[in-house]
Amino acid sequence: MNIAFLRRAIKIAEEKSKSGINGPFGAVVARGDEILGEGWNQVVENNDPTAHAEIVAIRNACSCKADFRLQECTIYCNCEPCPMCLSAIYWARIPEIVYACTRDDATDAGFDDALIYDEIGSAWNDRSIKRIQAERETGKKVFQKWLANQDRINY
Amino acid sequence: MNIAFLRRAIKIAEEKSKSGINGPFGAVVARGDEILGEGWNQVVENNDPTAHAEIVAIRNACSCKADFRLQECTIYCNCEPCPMCLSAIYWARIPEIVYACTRDDATDAGFDDALIYDEIGSAWNDRSIKRIQAERETGKKVFQKWLANQDRINY
Numbered sequence: 001m002n003i004a005f006l007r008r009a010i011k012i013a014e015e016k017s018k019s020g021i022n023g024p025f026g027a028v029v030a031r032g033d034e035i036l037g038e039g040w041n042q043v044v045e046n047n048d049p050t051a052h053a054e055i056v057a058i059r060n061a062c063s064c065k066a067d068f069r070l071q072e073c074t075i076y077c078n079c080e081p082c083p084m085c086l087s088a089i090y091w092a093r094i095p096e097i098v099y100a101c102t103r104d105d106a107t108d109a110g111f112d113d114a115l116i117y118d119e120i121g122s123a124w125n126d127r128s129i130k131r132i133q134a135e136r137e138t139g140k141k142v143f144q145k146w147l148a149n150q151d152r153i154n155y
Numbered sequence: 156m157n158i159a160f161l162r163r164a165i166k167i168a169e170e171k172s173k174s175g176i177n178g179p180f181g182a183v184v185a186r187g188d189e190i191l192g193e194g195w196n197q198v199v200e201n202n203d204p205t206a207h208a209e210i211v212a213i214r215n216a217c218s219c220k221a222d223f224r225l226q227e228c229t230i231y232c233n234c235e236p237c238p239m240c241l242s243a244i245y246w247a248r249i250p251e252i253v254y255a256c257t258r259d260d261a262t263d264a265g266f267d268d269a270l271i272y273d274e275i276g277s278a279w280n281d282r283s284i285k286r287i288q289a290e291r292e293t294g295k296k297v298f299q300k301w302l303a304n305q306d307r308i309n310y
Contacts, residue, residue, distance in 0.1 A: 006290055014297045020306035024297050043310045047223045049246040050210050059203050068202045078294045083275050084246060087239030089284065090271045091204040096285045100294030109298035110309060116245045120238050121276045129244065130251045135161055139233045139255030142169045142179050143264035151175035154265060155198045 005030050005076040006098050008038075013053070013078040016040035024109065025053040028076040029061035029094070036073065037061030053077065054085035058092050068155055069093045079106050082113040083120045160185050160231040161253050163193075168208070168233040171195035179264065180208040183231040184216035184249070191228065192216030208232065209240035213247050223310055224248045234261050237268040238275045 005028045012026030023041035030036060039056025043049055054077055061070055071093045075081075079101040081089060089097060106113045124131045146152060160183045167181030178196035185191060194211025198204055209232055216225055226248045230236075234256040236244060244252060261268045279286045301307060 001287055003289065007293070010290060010294050010297060013294075014300065017297070017301055017307075018304075020304045021308055023310065024301040043223050043246075044308045047217045047221055048214050049217060049223050049225075049248075049310070050205070050214060050243050052246075055205050059205060062202045062204060066202055068198050068204050070204075078297060080288075082242060082246075084239050084242030086275060087237060087242065087271050088205050090267070090274060091198075091207075091237075091239060093204075094284070096287070098287045098289065100288070100290040101298060102288075102291070105291070105295055105298060109301055112245070116242050117275070119245060120241060120272070129249070132156055132251070132253045133235075133255070133257075134158065134253065135165060135255040136257070136260070138162070139165050139168075140260055142165060142172070142233060143256060143260060145169065146172055146179040146264055149173075149175045152172075153176055153199045155178065155204070 001074060001096070001098055002030065002033055002076075005035065005074075006078075006100060009053075009076040010078040010100055012038060012040050021045050023111070024078070026078050027053040027057035029057045029070060029073050030076065031070075031073050036064045036070070050084065052082065052085050054081050055088055058088055058094075062092070071095065074098060079103075080113075082106070082111075083116050156229060156251070156253055157185065157188055157231075160190065160229075161255060164208075164231040165233040165255055167193060167195050176200050178266070179233070181233050182208040182212035184212045184225060184228050185231065186220075186225075186228050191219045191225070205239065207237065207240050209236050210243055213243055213249075217247070226250065229253060234258075235268075237261070237266075238271050
């Protein structure tokens with residue numbers, strides 16, 4: 001953990017959100033004292049609801065490392081990650097998170113993080129999204145083919 | 156809901172994962188009977204742990220629509236979305252999900268979806284990721300500036 005990188009994530013959040021176009025979020029992915037990737041919220045600028053600071057930083061760090069895993073890295077964020085970004089941190093195998101503000105601070109600033117945490121933790125029938133399931137047996141055949149493929153790369 | 160689009164998502168999953176490089180996942184975002192975006196898992200191919208089928212399809216649909224919201228759309232997936240993708244669906248304001256396989260089917264096929272659902276729903280102390288919090292007051296000042304900015308675009 002390098003406190004300078006947390007301060008940098010906060011600074012990125014401040015600088016990049018000044019115009020009001022980008023949300024006030026910044027992130028830095030570092031391996032020890034080396035920054036591999038940075039990111040800031042670009043949802044509105046890029047018309048991309050997935051372009052949260054942490055997602056962008058992870059993509060940049062993976063590009064830098066030419067790897068889809070960041071096992072020896074730390075991610076520094078100005079705010080506790082939303083469930084999308086926290087899940088991405090798990091998929092990237094990042095073992096350590098350093099953040100400043102909490103999800104409740106994000107809620108106070110007008111963001112839906114806490115609501116989505118509640119939804120993700122609920123059963124389908126209690127969620128606000130409509131869910132329809134069909135064709136499961138057809139779908140399972142694709143998974144069976146995957147498992148039978150000796151050339152598959154696990155990730 | 157258009158069952159042909161669910162079958163298409165399954166077909167994409169099958170076709171794109173044949174080589175063993177891309178995971179067996181496909182997604183289609185449609186507005187009524189019009190496809191706005193498609194995606195398949197490109198984690199290994201693109202060195203991008205966030206390049207799940209649904210994320211890619213959402214990004215493509217938003218690019219097609221030149222919008223960061225997909226309120227009138229349905230997303231079709233060969234498998235129940237992982238928590239990263241489900242959260243992205245919330246952020247994109249997609250109100251309807253149609254899927255074939257379940258998260259348990261994904262687990263049986265070797266994917267960590269169920270594990271990450273458990274982690275996301277846990278308190279920090281019960282998670283496998285190390286968490287450090289610092290500089291909260293500094294971070295909150297950035298949020299206060301955001302709220303005071305009359306030019307901000309809410310998303």
